[in-house]
């Protein structure tokens with residue numbers, strides 16, 4: 001008889017397969033990221049349907065088959081309805097699961113990543129009166145902390161080349177080298193780019209997981225743009241590895 005595995009999971013991806021099946025990517029508490037087949041899940045009568053929408057938190061049960069893990073049960077725990085009812089929040093939720101699908105590869109249990117997911121979706125769901133700038137910070141908070149948990153924490157406190165102290169007036173960031181570079185070394189590190197001290201400050205707060213301080217920051221459009229650029233650049237570098 002097949003062994004049934006039961007765990008909680010967040011639905012990250014769903015792809016239609018054959019006539020009525022669907023292949024899901026789920027980030028689970030006990031097994032990390034799993035690909036699970038939902039047989040006949042697209043049929044109206046399927047009892048699995050109700051628990052398997054994107055970024056639902058559900059209790060799932062599956063068996064290990066020869067090729068696929070097959071879903072045998074799915075019970076919705078939380079559907080984050082405040083996120084679903086708000087276009088801006090919805091966009092951030094999609095960004096979060098999109099980047100997670102790109103970055104998280106294998107089946108490997110990681111409770112810290114699980115907690116990061118749970119934390120970020122609850123924050124996004126519960127904070128109703130988010131300011132515009134603060135909302136996009138939630139995504140960057142998730143992205144940089146996920147990168148850190150996956151082993152790509154950038155060095156933001158000393159020069160990555162000479163290990164020397166940094167002068168806030170002259171900061172350079174190297175996505176390739178994985179951190180800040182001082183002015184003297186910036187000539188040697190040809191991919192380093194001048195960066196803004198306020199953006200570095202925001203990144204330090206994000207990586208300290210200091211959400212309270214982060215939520216009090218006033219961030220203007222220019223800083224938001226710079227934060228977006230440095231985040232995209234670093235992410236691209238890591239995805240190319």
Ligand SMILES: [Zn+2]
Nearest residue numbers: 159162182185
């Ligand atoms: Zn240096």
